[in-house]
Amino acid sequence: MDLNRTPLNEFHKLQGAKMVPFAGFEMPVQYPMGTIKEHIHTRTKAGVFDVSHMGQIAIYPKGGESINDIVKYLESLLPIDLENLGFEKQKYALLTTENGGIIDDVMITKKKDYIFLIVNAANKQEDLDYLHSNIGSKCEIVELKDRALLAIQGPQAAEITSRILPEIYEMRFLDVMEMESEFGNLSISRSGYTGEDGYEISIPGETAVDFSERLLSLGNIQFIGLAARDTLRLEAGLCLHGNDIDKSTSVIEAGLWWSVSKARRPGNDKEGGFPGYDYLKTQLRDGVERMLVGLKPRGRLPIRGGNIIYDHETDGHEVGRVTSGGYGATVQGPVAMGYVNADEVRKNSALYCEGRRSRIPIDIHLRNFVGNRFKR
Amino acid sequence: MKYTEDHEWVRKEGDTFTIGITEYASEELGDVVYVDLPEEGDDFSTGDDVAVIESVKAASEIIAPMAGTIVEINEELVDNPALVNEDPIEKGWFFKIEADDPGEYDNLMSEKEYQELIS
Structure with a gap:
């Protein structure tokens, strides 16, 4: 085309x-x-x-x-x-x-x-x-x-x-x-x-x-x-x-x-x-059963859209999925967002995202990692 | 220096081989933001995934061009992954491997063959 x-x-x-x-x-x-x-x-x-x-x-x-x-x-x-x-x-x-x-x-x-x-x-x-x-x-x-x-x-x-x-x-x-x-x-x-x-x-x-x-x-x-x-x-x-x-x-x-x-x-x-x-x-x-939240991987390895989120470092259950992820050049580290089961969000549980070698620990974060500078 | 179809370069120093990615690959990847390196002493077979490069676009693997043992990794890439974009051939090398069979080097692509591949 x-x-x-x-x-x-x-x-x-x-x-x-x-x-x-x-x-x-x-x-x-x-x-x-x-x-x-x-x-x-x-x-x-x-x-x-x-x-x-x-x-x-x-x-x-x-x-x-x-x-x-x-x-x-x-x-x-x-x-x-x-x-x-x-x-x-x-x-x-x-x-x-x-x-x-x-x-x-x-x-x-x-x-x-x-x-x-x-x-x-x-x-x-x-x-x-x-x-x-x-x-x-x-x-x-x-x-x-x-x-x-x-x-x-x-x-x-x-x-x-x-x-x-x-x-x-x-x-x-x-x-x-x-x-x-x-x-x-x-x-x-x-x-x-x-x-x-x-x-x-x-x-x-x-x-x-x-x-x-x-x-x-x-x-x-x-x-x-x-x-x-x-x-x-x-x-x-x-x-x-x-x-x-x-x-x-x-x-x-x-x-x-x-x-x-x-x-x-x-x-x-x-x-x-x-x-x-x-x-x-x-x-x-x-x-609701799931919520779109900001996700901050600990460390420097980015997580990507489609990656599965678990409640344990090994085994455990699938509790969410990353929808967008990449490198935030201003925060100088990986940033992401995704849907996470509402129970886990309320408990602010430790979460883990699938990675190539091992699961990556991630924290729930405000979706906005940098704040806004709009002229109100 | 020789090349692979996966856009890696291999430099021979005796029975030790240094591996990195080509200028073409570094441009295609976009800005590199993280490099997941192997550890010294790790053994790999030809074709194994040895390292992962995360760029602003996506993740991609470095594939072992020959079987052997990792004898040195480029620690500088951990703190400064941008070296892969800035100087892929010299400062942006990934690791050195002691080959099980140094003869594998002869099977890799020549500069001319590689240039044909990317043109």
């Missing part, structure tokens, strides 16, 4: 990126700097990521309806209070299954006359089909295929990016700003997927290279590959759909109940009304 290319494909190759297939796209996995240095660069200065493979979807009213009508339709699929979300504000939201599982996790923005969604690359088609089959007769769903998406992340992201776009400096976490610029129409959110402050910029494909070149000319900012994007998000305890969450993991098991707006929770005015609510309500009351 031919791979799709983002508008920055040639640009990455000129930068010396190593390209790999990812979610149907040819994407940069690392640059000559190497994954560890890219990771550190993002945490200490600023990194820019081409995430144009992600889906950008606009949902418009049709047939004389208004934005408020679309909001109602989307609230039937997403457990958030979109009605009371301000205009030009963004929110993290889950598309839930009837069993309380997770079809995808998305970033949703309420605009004056449409809703803007950013969805995972690997789920783009499934999300589009799902939206079409559920609300497609009532609204117009458009994939914005000609737009690129750049994430700029790190403690210097605001200072550097605002030298090109001064008006974005004062934005706060999850604010959105749409503007006309010399690079055409931009939609910018103060958000990201690294635990750092920064922006995600939706930009016309034809100006994405110009904008990138301008950014790099400012210094202290580098393009960062998908490998470092993965270690950055893992170290910050952020879930990757397809690894840590999917249709078989409930919102509560995944520890993502915080993303369900208060108004949609039991006893509130807009309680329920989204797929899987009854199931999740039962899990809230009765508890």
Whole structure:
């Protein structure tokens, strides 16, 4: 199958990126700097990521309806209070299954006359089909295929990016700003997927290279590959759909109940009304059997997604499974997350992960190993 | 120096052989974050897993290119696994093996054969 290319494909190759297939796209996995240095660069200065493979979807009213009508339709699929979300504000939201599982996790923005969604690359088609089959007769769903998406992340992201776009400096976490610029129409959110402050910029494909070149000319900012994007998000305890969450993991098991707006929770005015609510309500009351937790291996040997977790150093029982694991360059050691039986989590038991030679002792840890530096 | 299909290099010094991974392999692996080395005195047969390299991407094995006994390991890699990326041919060596049959060396790939393999 031919791979799709983002508008920055040639640009990455000129930068010396190593390209790999990812979610149907040819994407940069690392640059000559190497994954560890890219990771550190993002945490200490600023990194820019081409995430144009992600889906950008606009949902418009049709047939004389208004934005408020679309909001109602989307609230039937997403457990958030979109009605009371301000205009030009963004929110993290889950598309839930009837069993309380997770079809995808998305970033949703309420605009004056449409809703803007950013969805995972690997789920783009499934999300589009799902939206079409559920609300497609009532609204117009458009994939914005000609737009690129750049994430700029790190403690210097605001200072550097605002030298090109001064008006974005004062934005706060999850604010959105749409503007006309010399690079055409931009939609910018103060958000990201690294635990750092920064922006995600939706930009016309034809100006994405110009904008990138301008950014790099400012210094202290580098393009960062998908490998470092993965270690950055893992170290910050952020879930990757397809690894840590999917249709078989409930919102509560995944520890993502915080993303369900208060108004949609039991006893509130807009309680329920989204797929899987009854199931999740039962899990809230009765508890869950497993929980997604951070895992910190003792020592330096990394553990990896798919590794089995046991309750004893030898023999014993399987009590969990690693979903993501790797090396955290900022904490300078292995970091991971995975599902562990709730009993073991409550007891804070000593756990052991399968290794090549012997089991590796691991401790349950906060999912976020580095803290956040969002601009609230 | 000779090479294996597993992208290891083998350097002969009498009946002792030093083993590491090639530049090509170190680039393919990405940044190395941990090296699990054997112990001095361990015996291996040809084809055994001797060491494990953990990179930012994944784990991979170092496979014994010849049978023998480990006589020295590169302790520096324990604290500084990045040497495997920075200098795979010199400072990034893994271990030295005293071969049971030094003749096994002759079966390994020449530089030219290895270059053909990776081109």
